[in-house]
Amino acid sequence: MIHPRLDYDFYRRDVLEVCPGLIGKVLVRSYPDGSQFRSRITEVEAYRGEEDLACHAARGKTDRNGIMYGEGGYVYVYLIYGMYWMLNVVTGRADEPQAALIRGLEDVSGPGRLTKKIEIDRSFYGLDLVHSGVLWIENHSLPAEYTTAKRIGIDYAGEWKDKPWRFVMGV
Numbered sequence: 030m031i032h033p034r035l036d037y038d039f040y041r042r043d044v045l046e047v048c049p050g051l052i053g054k055v056l057v058r059s060y061p062d063g064s065q066f067r068s069r070i071t072e073v074e075a076y077r078g079e080e081d082l083a084c085h086a087a088r089g090k091t092d093r094n095g096i097m098y099g100e101g102g103y104v105y106v107y108l109i110y111g112m113y114w115m116l117n118v119v120t121g122r123a124d125e126p127q128a129a130l131i132r133g134l135e136d137v138s139g140p141g142r143l144t145k146k147i148e149i150d151r152s153f154y155g156l157d158l159v160h161s162g163v164l165w166i167e168n169h170s171l172p173a174e175y176t177t178a179k180r181i182g183i184d185y186a187g188e189w190k191d192k193p194w195r196f197v198m199g200v
Contacts, residue, residue, distance in 0.1 A: 031167065032055060032167040032168050032169055032170065033167065033168050034158075034159060034165050034166065034167055034168070035054065035158070035159070035165075035166045035167070035168055036102075036159055037100070037101065037102045037159055039102075039168075040100075040101030040102035040118065040119070040120050040158070040159075041100055041101040041102065041120070041121065041122060042101070042120065042121065043077075043120070043121060043127070044075040044076065044077050044120040044121060044127035044128065044129055045075055045077065045194070047075075047101070047118070047120040047121075047129055048073045048074070048075045048129050048194070048196045049175060049196050051070050051073050051118070051129060051131075051166070051196075052070060052071070052072075052073065052173045052175040052196050052197075052198050053069055053070065053169050053171060053172065053173025053175075053198060054069065054070050054166050054167060054168060054169050055067055055068065055069055055070070055166065055167040055168075055169045056068055056069075056070055056131065056134060056147075056164075056166055057164070057165050057166070057167060058147040058148070058149075058163065058164055059162060059163050059164070060148070060163075066136075066146075066147050067167075068134035068135045068136045068137070069134065069135045069169060069173070069198070070131060070133070070134060070166070070198075071133040071134055071135055071138075071197065071198040071199075072131075072132040072133030072138070072195065072196065072197045072198065073129045073130060073131055073132060073195070073196050074129065074130040074132055074180045074181070074194060074195045074196070075127070075129055075180075075192075075194040075195075075196075076117075076127065076128050076129075076130065076194075077127050077194070078125060078126055078127060079126065081186075081189050081192075082185075082186040082187055082189045083180060083183040083185075083186035083189045083190065083192075084126065084127075084128075085097065085107070085126075085128075086098070086126035086127075090126070093107060094107075094126065096119055096154065096155050097119055097126035097127065097128050098123065098124055098126050099119060099123055100119075100121075100122060100123045101118070101119050101120040101121050101122070101127070102118075102119065102157065102158050102159050103118075103119045103155055103156065103157055103158065104116065104117070104118065104119070104153045104154060104155065104156040104158060104164065105117040105118075105119050105128050105154065106144075106149060106150070106151060106153050106154050108151070109141070112141075113140070113141030113144065113145070114141075114144040114145075114149050114150055114151070114153075115130060115140050115141070115144065116130070116131045116140065116143065116144050116149050116153070117129060117130050117131070118131065118158065118166070131143060132181075132195070133197075149164075173198050174198070174199065175196045175197055175198050175199065176196075176197050176199060177193040177194070177195065177196055177197075178193060178195045178197060179191055179192070179193060179194075179195060180192065180194050180195050181195065
């Protein structure tokens with residue numbers, strides 16, 4: 030079933046409001062042959078501003094993280110370990126760098142496996158989620174319960190590693 034796309038008003042809020050709202054929404058990837066992959070989002074992590082030592086904006090604006098300094102509703106992708114693309118949704122207002130890392134879908138767990146399965150790469154950087162014909166998020170009408178937990182893989186981030194900013198579908 031097709032649902033309406035999320036609009037800029039959804040994305041242009043604080044990441045700590047957007048992340049729980051993403052749980053249960055439908056990520057859609059459309060391919061050149063006309064086929065589509067659709068799956069509910071089951072896990073996301075919040076990264077919130079220059080003060081968050083786990084956030085890519087912690088050291089200020091760079092070529093890599095520049096999209097995070099724009100308004101919400103765009104894609105931020107980056108490569109880790111030279112092999113895995115990470116899919117992030119930019120949130121918030123301009124000059125308030127925030128992003129939600131998409132960590133899991135109903136069909137796949139883990140951000141690297143997720144991007145490999147749906148063929149996300151560097152070409153998605155800066156993509157407009159509201160108007161794109163290749164990637165977007167739809168507003169699923171079913172409510173989704175979630176729990177919170179510590180973010181994963183950020184032991185270097187001091188007190189920020191303990192923030193319960195990972196949102197996981199289920200109770």
